[in-house]
Amino acid sequence: MAKDIDEGALGQALLGLNRGRFDRRAFLTSAMAAGASFAVANALGLAAGPAWAKSTRSVPAPRDADYIVIGAGSAGATAAGQLALRTGASVLVLEGGISDDAEDINNPSQWPQALASAFTKGYATTPQRHANDRVIPYPRGEGLGGCSSVNCMIYGRGSPLDYDDWAYNGALGWDWKSVLPDYKALEDWQGGASDYRGAGGPLHVTQPNPTRGHEGARAFMEGAKSLGYAENPDFNAAAIEGPAWVNMTVYAGRRQNSDVAFLRPALEKGAKLTVLTEAPVLKLVIEKGRCVGVQYLHAGQVTTVRARKEVILSAGAVMTPKILTLSGIGDAATLRRLGIPVVADLPGVGQNLMDHVLGAGVNFEAKRPLPPTNYNHSEVYMWWKSSPDQPAPDINALYVSLPFATKELNLQQTNGYAILSGVMRPKSRGAVTITSADPRAVPLIDPNWLQVEQDVIALRAATNLARDIGNTDAYRDIRKAELLPTQAVASNPAQYREFLKNSVSTYFHPVGTAKMGTDAMAVVDPRLKVYGVEGLRVADASVMPTITTCNTNAPSILIGWRAAKFIANA
Numbered sequence: 205m206a207k208d209i210d211e212g213a214l215g216q217a218l219l220g221l222n223r224g225r226f227d228r229r230a231f232l233t234s235a236m237a238a239g240a241s242f243a244v245a246n247a248l249g250l251a252a253g254p255a256w257a258k259s260t261r262s263v264p265a266p267r268d269a270d271y272i273v274i275g276a277g278s279a280g281a282t283a284a285g286q287l288a289l290r291t292g293a294s295v296l297v298l299e300g301g302i303s304d305d306a307e308d309i310n311n312p313s314q315w316p317q318a319l320a321s322a323f324t325k326g327y328a329t330t331p332q333r334h335a336n337d338r339v340i341p342y343p344r345g346e347g348l349g350g351c352s353s354v355n356c357m358i359y360g361r362g363s364p365l366d367y368d369d370w371a372y373n374g375a376l377g378w379d380w381k382s383v384l385p386d387y388k389a390l391e392d393w394q395g396g397a398s399d400y401r402g403a404g405g406p407l408h409v410t411q412p413n414p415t416r417g418h419e420g421a422r423a424f425m426e427g428a429k430s431l432g433y434a435e436n437p438d439f440n441a442a443a444i445e446g447p448a449w450v451n452m453t454v455y456a457g458r459r460q461n462s463d464v465a466f467l468r469p470a471l472e473k474g475a476k477l478t479v480l481t482e483a484p485v486l487k488l489v490i491e492k493g494r495c496v497g498v499q500y501l502h503a504g505q506v507t508t509v510r511a512r513k514e515v516i517l518s519a520g521a522v523m524t525p526k527i528l529t530l531s532g533i534g535d536a537a538t539l540r541r542l543g544i545p546v547v548a549d550l551p552g553v554g555q556n557l558m559d560h561v562l563g564a565g566v567n568f569e570a571k572r573p574l575p576p577t578n579y580n581h582s583e584v585y586m587w588w589k590s591s592p593d594q595p596a597p598d599i600n601a602l603y604v605s606l607p608f609a610t611k612e613l614n615l616q617q618t619n620g621y622a623i624l625s626g627v628m629r630p631k632s633r634g635a636v637t638i639t640s641a642d643p644r645a646v647p648l649i650d651p652n653w654l655q656v657e658q659d660v661i662a663l664r665a666a667t668n669l670a671r672d673i674g675n676t677d678a679y680r681d682i683r684k685a686e687l688l689p690t691q692a693v694a695s696n697p698a699q700y701r702e703f704l705k706n707s708v709s710t711y712f713h714p715v716g717t718a719k720m721g722t723d724a725m726a727v728v729d730p731r732l733k734v735y736g737v738e739g740l741r742v743a744d745a746s747v748m749p750t751i752t753t754c755n756t757n758a759p760s761i762l763i764g765w766r767a768a769k770f771i772a773n774a
């Protein structure tokens with residue numbers, strides 16, 4: 205993919221923003237000059253960094269472990285910490301990226317800066333056929349905590365129907381009634397325990413204080429209410445619909461990534477846990493149909509480590525299908541074409557890619573400079589239905605306290621704010637495709653956004669909702685003018701459709717590329733075991749059969765949590 209950003213320029217811009225030198229105009233001008241995108245990096249590049257865990261640069265290679273977990277992201281760190289605590293067995297974590305020991309990761313207000321740091325790898329999509337052939341930046345957090353170290357910290361489980369749908373389609377035991385106790389057990393919700401919420405678990409979850417909320421966020425809430433939508437006090441309780449102050453993985457002013465919540469506490473409790481950073485896995489070692497170890501780079505040298513019991517693959521929805529394919533697990537015809545011996549013919553590997561569609565377009569000019577956020581720039585969300593006959597919400601609108609639009613919409617205004625729109629139950633399916641047996645090759649990422657017309661309809665409904673809220677009287681003290689799409693464009697069907705296509709971007713939520721189920725395209729069974737290979741499970745966002753209606757960090761953590769539980773209880 206072409207490099208289309210001046211990474212340094214964006215980094216500098218974000219740095220200035222987050223160090224309190226809040227000159228919005230200077231920041232936005234330089235961020236836009238940088239291309240509002242992210243650089244493409246070598247997937248196996250080794251970056252230096254201090255680590256509480258052990259970098260392969262400084263420790264000898266371990267020979268074996270009971271369990272090996274590949275990837276210390278949302279799911280992997282959760283699975284590893286829980287597995288070590290629950291079983292007392294030795295657990296080795298091989299994380300390809302670097303330490304999360306950095307202020308721009310741990311300080312929630314600095315999260316945009318983490319996106320421009322060495323921690324984040326800047327992939328990109330293939331040209332999106334149904335979105336004007338645009339190539340869209342696709343960053344992934346690669347290091348301890350994975351994407352939970354660079355994400356926007358929104359914590360949302362999704363709709364109960366999401367999980368019932370999983371179970372109904374083959375992921376037995378993943379229905380809402382079955383997963384709710386685990387969701388409650390893993391969290392420490394600031395509001396305390398209830399029928400829906402948990403207290404005392406390892407993951408702290410909090411909510412912004414509305415009185416300290418951004419004035420534009422408060423206007424969003426008032427504007428939505430003035431249109432007749434009742435405020436939802438907690439979208440992780442009885443229902444997700446309605447405008448709500450978000451839930452965040454933030455505690456005492458610090459980010460609660462999966463390392464902080466699950467890995468470090470396990471180590472502090474004396475678990476037999478070894479965590480290696482800068483340890484990118486090349487492939488699985490499979491002998492006579494059983495996964496017995498892992499081949500990875502230790503201080504840059506190809507090294508093999510043996511697993512006495514099981515290997516848990518948690519490299520995320522982009523890299524998990526790549527590692528499976530390189531290990532001979534995937535579509536047999538594709539494997540033969542790549543010259544990789546077939547271990548298990550699983551045509552679903554890399555297929556079924558789903559991601560929420562982010563409509564990054566609706567923008568307003570402000571009457572005056574707006575203050576910085578006390579939280580994460582994104583304090584209020586609203587889930588709603590694209591049409592009244594939808595059984596549950598399928599669209600989203602959210603306020604961000606900065607102008608935010610895709611490159612193609614060419615937004616020039618620097619003093620303003622955006623209300624983003626989202627398609628949360630997309631019907632389109634894409635793929636992650638591995639094109640080479642060389643482990644350094646970057647996979648092709650094709651979310652195939654707007655492939656299905658229903659997704660265009662839903663995006664239009666979500667964008668209408670965002671415009672309706674943004675044009676309410678609640679914003680009268682802030683709003684100077686609607687910059688994008690404008691009433692003129694919105695009332696012209698052809699121009700509006702073009703605007704919507706140019707507004708398509710990512711929520712950064714790829715899932716589904718090694719889906720759980722029982723049909724021919726399933727890669728893992730409901731206990732997360734890979735079909736046709738012993739001693740191997742996948743535990744990360746790639747096993748989701750369909751995407752959840754909310755953001756995908758919470759369900760990824762749930763998957764890691766349940767993987768450990770399944771293994772410990774086996």
Ligand SMILES: Cc1cc2nc3c(=O)[nH]c(=O)nc-3n(C[C@H](O)[C@H](O)[C@H](O)COP(=O)(O)OP(=O)(O)OC[C@H]3O[C@@H](n4cnc5c(N)ncnc54)[C@H](O)[C@@H]3O)c2cc1C
Pocket residue numbers: 274275276277278279280298299300301319343344345346347348349350351352354355356357358359360483484485486518519520521523527711712713714743744745746754755756757758760
């Ligand atoms: C910018 C951004 C913002 C987001 N905002 C939100 C949000 O606000 N709320 C929300 O709920 N979700 C959000 N998400 C999505 C959410 O964070 C992810 O869905 C979730 O973290 C996925 O978890 P995972 O365990 O599947 O993968 P990851 O967390 O991506 O973990 C995969 C890990 O595997 C490692 N790895 C990959 N390849 C190898 C290899 N070959 N060898 C060893 N290790 C390897 C990676 O380095 C990484 O640490 C966001 C994501 C991004 C990128």
